[in-house]
Ligand code: FES
């Protein structure tokens with residue numbers, strides 16, 4: 238089987254793009270995804286600000302595999318698989334902490350923070366051929382970082398992380414350069430899971446089409462909170478195919494941003510500080526780049542499963558497939574170091590984050606409802622077997638078109654077919670077609 | 685807790701009655717009536733599951749609502765367009781282990797209680813379990829809620845997916 242054409246139909250001549258819903262329900266598809274995508278692509282693990290001191294660690298599960306993300310005693314950031322090389326017990330059983338040694342609770346084998354096996358109780362019981370040095374903690378084939386963001390790759394022949402990130406680097410820089418003293422992950426994680434395929438969460442994270450309907454109550458809230466929506470933002474920007482399956486929607490900020498776009502939502506008392514930050518950005522980066530950093534929203538997808546939304550706050554969201562119909566999410570808030578704990582600036586940022594985002598926000602719960610209802614709708618297969626993602630193929634894409642979602646699916650099918658990443662789409666995808674007129678009346682039903 | 689408060693069963697009974705009445709309003713989705721229980725400066729917080737001790741000016745919370753935000757949350761939940769709660773879920777709040785820990789100098793009571801909030805919708809029931817922390821302001825025989833915070837025992841919201849109700 239080939240994924241392209243059989244599960245993803247990209248008909249540029251007619252301007253039609255369809256995805257077969259078995260892509261969201263089939264265990265075989267998930268197995269193929271694990272082997273062809275998740276075992277070959279760079280996968281986000283964490284940010285080094287989460288483990289600032291030597292010996293700091295956090296536990297993570299990255300595409301089903303348990304890892305320890307840590308800073309060793311010498312200060313080097315590492316990733317170890319979180320399983321004892323003796324007989325497999327979970328080595329690190331606390332969510333986070335600081336240690337010099339990981340001692341397995343099962344038979345007390347002990348490993349230092351570099352992963353070296355240093356203690357095997359009853360060492361005289363082992364023969365000469367028993368090689369302790371070969372029994373250190375295992376690490377993923379590759380671990381590399383960009384701006385403190387650490388990724389792993391199970392394929393030792395993979396391209397470098399920087400090459401892989403490609404066109405996303407420009408956007409990551411626009412996020413990270415907002416900080417004067419560097420960005421950090423704020424303590425506190427949104428951990429939840431959704432009864433939907435992981436790709437529905439990817440689609441939703443880069444979908445500008447659903448906001449007026451799914452988030453009507455949020456938009457009403459913004460209107461009523463005195464801020465009003467920035468009218469100039471409506472319909473600005475566009476989805477962009479960044480190559481390598483990565484994609485971004487960049488658009489004029491529709492509402493307030495902690496760095497740095499003041500709206501009444503933040504309160505009059507915050508205005509001087511935010512406007513000073515705005516001015517400082519222009520000083521550091523010039524008018525054009527400073528304005529872009531301060532006054533645009535960015536919804537960035539790093540293929541396959543990392544989303545960075547630089548909107549009313551900055552969120553890093555990791556998407557973890559669990560089963561064909563279940564996805565686990567972890568989301569963090571990024572903040573500049575200079576927004577100190579306990580400061581009004583940090584609280585403003587976090588409150589702004591929570592208003593829209595997260596399981597208790599005014600918007601994300603309705604996304605979850607939409608995703609789960611799609612997944613439930615897929616039970617109508619095979620009678621209803623296809624989803625349509627054709628919006629905007631015959632024009633220069635608008636932000637509420639679906640180019641960025643097609644970008645993901647094209648890369649998805651191509652990588653699954655072992656064909657590498659497809660060529661970037663630039664310009665109009667289906668220039669030969671024009672907008673359809675109203676659909677003709679339905680034909681007679683067979684009696 | 686002072687010995688006086690621990691043995692002041694009359695005070696505790698009044699606090700219990702108040703919390704039970706509040707729970708009934710929430711279970712019955714009488715959210716506008718529930719708002720009447722709150723002081724003008726009320727805050728409502730739910731910390732993230734990995735940081736039950738989290739504070740809104742240091743930590744990413746699940747919910748950190750000022751009074752205007754609580755009002756907005758209720759407006760949203762009363763709308764037919766809050767899709768996660770339209771139609772409304774059924775909820776059942778079980779509250780116990782109510783303790784009056786202290787009386788502040790301004791007369792506000794510090795109260796804790798355990799909760800199990802069952803939420804049923806779309807063929808599934810899940811439980812939010814944890815501890816409430818309240819600051820109650822005496823108003824005659826009744827109280828006003830100046831602060832309420834729900835600290836969850838769950839390590840994640842894998843069962844729940846969201847926190848779309850008022851805990
Ligand atoms: S499994 Fe870890 S010491 Fe035996």
Ligand SMILES: [Fe+2]
Nearest residue numbers: 441451600604
């Ligand atoms: Fe959304």
